[in-house]
Amino acid sequence: MAKDKNSIPKAAEGNVILLAPDNATSCSVEGVEYTVTSDGFLEASAAHAAILTESFGYVAAE
Amino acid sequence: MNLSQETMDLLTKALNGGESGGLHKSITTSTGLVNYDLQAPAKNLYPTITLLGKTLPRVPGRGGIATNWRQVSGLSGASKMPWTPEGKRGGRISYTTANKSANYVTLSAEDNITEEALNAGKGFEELMSTMSMRLLQQALMMEEYAILGGNATLALGTVGTVTTSASGTGATLPTLTYDVLCVALTLEGYLAASLANGVVQAQTVTSADGTTYTVNGGSSMKSAVANQAITLGQHLFASVTPIAGAVAYAWYLGASGAAKLEAITTLPSLEFTTALAGTGQAQSAVTIDASLNSTLAFDGLLTTALKGSNGAYVKTMAAGVAGTGTPLTAGGRRNVTEIDVMLKSMWDNYRVSPTVIYVNSQELQNITNKVMNSSTSPIFAANQRDPYAVIANGVVTGYFNPFTLFSTPVIPIVLHPNMPAGTILAYCENLPAQYQSNEVPNVAEMHVRADWRQTFWAQITRTRDTGVYVEEGLAVYAPFAMGVITNIGNG
Numbered sequence: 001m002a003k004d005k006n007s008i009p010k011a012a013e014g015n016v017i018l019l020a021p022d023n024a025t026s027c028s029v030e031g032v033e034y035t036v037t038s039d040g041f042l043e044a045s046a047a048h049a050a051i052l053t054e055s056f057g058y059v060a061a062e
Numbered sequence: 063m064n065l066s067q068e069t070m071d072l073l074t075k076a077l078n079g080g081e082s083g084g085l086h087k088s089i090t091t092s093t094g095l096v097n098y099d100l101q102a103p104a105k106n107l108y109p110t111i112t113l114l115g116k117t118l119p120r121v122p123g124r125g126g127i128a129t130n131w132r133q134v135s136g137l138s139g140a141s142k143m144p145w146t147p148e149g150k151r152g153g154r155i156s157y158t159t160a161n162k163s164a165n166y167v168t169l170s171a172e173d174n175i176t177e178e179a180l181n182a183g184k185g186f187e188e189l190m191s192t193m194s195m196r197l198l199q200q201a202l203m204m205e206e207y208a209i210l211g212g213n214a215t216l217a218l219g220t221v222g223t224v225t226t227s228a229s230g231t232g233a234t235l236p237t238l239t240y241d242v243l244c245v246a247l248t249l250e251g252y253l254a255a256s257l258a259n260g261v262v263q264a265q266t267v268t269s270a271d272g273t274t275y276t277v278n279g280g281s282s283m284k285s286a287v288a289n290q291a292i293t294l295g296q297h298l299f300a301s302v303t304p305i306a307g308a309v310a311y312a313w314y315l316g317a318s319g320a321a322k323l324e325a326i327t328t329l330p331s332l333e334f335t336t337a338l339a340g341t342g343q344a345q346s347a348v349t350i351d352a353s354l355n356s357t358l359a360f361d362g363l364l365t366t367a368l369k370g371s372n373g374a375y376v377k378t379m380a381a382g383v384a385g386t387g388t389p390l391t392a393g394g395r396r397n398v399t400e401i402d403v404m405l406k407s408m409w410d411n412y413r414v415s416p417t418v419i420y421v422n423s424q425e426l427q428n429i430t431n432k433v434m435n436s437s438t439s440p441i442f443a444a445n446q447r448d449p450y451a452v453i454a455n456g457v458v459t460g461y462f463n464p465f466t467l468f469s470t471p472v473i474p475i476v477l478h479p480n481m482p483a484g485t486i487l488a489y490c491e492n493l494p495a496q497y498q499s500n501e502v503p504n505v506a507e508m509h510v511r512a513d514w515r516q517t518f519w520a521q522i523t524r525t526r527d528t529g530v531y532v533e534e535g536l537a538v539y540a541p542f543a544m545g546v547i548t549n550i551g552n553g
Binding site: 022026052057058 | 130223224225226227228229231232284288289290291293295296299301304331380381382383
């Protein structure tokens with residue numbers, strides 16, 4: 001899961017970049033579907049990021 | 063007398079069994095000439111546990127359709143400070159009052175027996191008596207469900223959007239984009255549901271008198287469909303926002319439009335790793351919110367406590383990892399942090415202390431594991447009779463409550479067969495001494511308009527019909543004297 005800090009993409013305003021758990025490909029939060037990039041990152045709104053980090057093994061990348 | 067050779071031959075043939083084989087030269091147990099050692103009467107090998115029914119005070123009603131009372135729940139002065147200037151009078155106090163009531167409802171169980179069965183049972187059981195006994199036992203067990211989980215007012219509504227995720231390796235769930243839906247269950251709904259038979263929605267009951275009526279089965283309206291793509295090996299995770307009043311959640315998974323019941327959890331989340339059974343109830347069977355019975359039922363103790371508006375302490379454990387949840391926390395001094403917080407809150411806010419904590423076997427085991435493990439100081443129970451015979455294992459039977467006044471500080475922890483895993487109920491059976499002149503020392507009472515009685519119905523066929531009935535209402539005067547911790551992870 002360790003990533004080079006320089007490889008972390010920049011999040012849009014109000015969003016959070018998350019590092020996905022092993023072998024994660026996608027998720028759906030409150031009807032919003034997210035796809036994990038090939039680098040293992042996922043960009044989600046702050047509210048959705050909170051859900052993903054608490055219950056689904058995602059961790060903040062920044 | 064001379065026997066002819068032909069006669070001798072026939073006799074010899076007959077003694078050897080003959081053509082039909084009906085005659086034998088000797089008798090064995092296989093011949094069938096044996097007694098049938100039937101022990102009478104039948105062994106009744108089922109538990110009848112009615113902890114709440116036996117301990118709740120039963121108070122005679124006085125007719126009417128409900129028992130009503132008025133409560134004074136607080137006194138307040140014009141000021142917190144009573145200082146009064148010389149020659150003047152102080153401000154008047156004020157009261158917080160409310161009108162309360164508990165409806166009378168009817169609980170019943172029915173049975174019948176044919177004339178033939180009655181006569182055929184002679185010498186084995188006095189079937190009219192044993193039928194009545196078993197009928198009443200079943201009725202009392204159903205009353206026990208009702209006292210804990212009856213639901214007349216707490217609607218579950220519709221489950222919110224399901225959050226899903228796919229990750230991990232090693233699972234055997236085939237590659238597919240899955241529909242995922244969730245249905246929340248009350249205690250009644252959880253006890254009625256099974257993977258084999260599905261969750262119970264509105265069910266039509268054909269009564270013994272031939273009429274029909276509808277009883278809701280304690281299940282919510284299903285969530286909207288969430289879609290989750292899975293590649294073979296990935297685990298499917300799902301969660302929903304917990305619903306007040308729900309103690310379990312039913313999960314429907316499947317291909318698009320074909321999801322079926324695959325799991326029932328006592329957490330609002332799921333981790334699914336195996337191929338679908340594909341044999342459960344179709345999600346299309348869930349069409350309404352069937353969580354309560356507004357005119358038929360009363361609110362049980364757990365339901366009353368889970369209502370957020372009546373002052374009972376309710377702790378919903380954090381979501382935690384989907385499918386795992388958040389277990390209780392060991393406090394490090396043979397205590398459980400969440401139970402301490404509950405006891406402190408009940409004291410701080412209402413000056414009450416529970417007198418019993420009802421738990422499921424899962425929670426009893428987990429509480430014991432928090433209190434007795436390798437990281438806590440060892441507990442050594444010396445065997446007085448044989449010091450070399452060490453007794454293994456142990457269990458927590460009570461919880462020391464530091465937040466109490468006058469009364470005994472040890473709260474018994476009691477296994478209740480109807481408590482769901484993941485939920486514990488702390489209950490103060492009697493208002494403590496500091497509730498002076500309260501006019502009702504009991505936190506809850508069963509008001510009984512007509513107590514359990516048996517009716518033998520007029521015989522108009524060759525079947526004898528009977529039923530047992532009670533008309534009662536559960537009056538919970540002090541819901542703030544209860545506390546619930548729910549959505550507890552198993553660990």
